[in-house]
Amino acid sequence: MSGEKKEVPPEVTKVLEAIAELSAIEDDAACTAAVSEVLRRWPDLGSELRQLREKRVNALRGERRTWMEIAEIIGNVTPERAQQIGKGLSGAQRKKNAAAKKAAEEQPGQ
Known part of the structure; x- marks a missing residue:
C-alpha cells in the first residue's frame, strides 16, 4: 500500500463536519x-454504506482491477479483506465463519 496521502472526498468532509457540529x-x-x-x-446507515461499498468494489472488479489495487483504493486493508468486502462479508460474519470452521475441525470422528 502506498504511503502517499489520499485526498479526502468532500462527502467525507461533510460527514466529519456534521459530527463536529x-x-x-x-x-x-x-x-x-x-x-x-x-x-x-x-445500524441502517452502516448497512447501507457497506452495501454501497460492496457494489462499487464489484464494479471495480468488473473493470478488471486486481484485489491489490482495490485494497489500495479502500485504504488500510489487505487484498484478502478487499475480496471479502466484495463478497459482502462483514467483520462479524468473518468471525462467525471462522468460529464455525474451528468448531467443525474440533469435532472428533468427522
Whole structure:
C-alpha cells in the first residue's frame, strides 16, 4: 500500500463536519437527543454504506482491477479483506465463519 496521502472526498468532509457540529451543540439535552437520533439510525446507515461499498468494489472488479489495487483504493486493508468486502462479508460474519470452521475441525470422528 502506498504511503502517499489520499485526498479526502468532500462527502467525507461533510460527514466529519456534521459530527463536529453535533459536538458543538452547547445544550447538553439537545446534544444528547441529536446524537441519540443519529445512533438510532446508524445500524441502517452502516448497512447501507457497506452495501454501497460492496457494489462499487464489484464494479471495480468488473473493470478488471486486481484485489491489490482495490485494497489500495479502500485504504488500510489487505487484498484478502478487499475480496471479502466484495463478497459482502462483514467483520462479524468473518468471525462467525471462522468460529464455525474451528468448531467443525474440533469435532472428533468427522
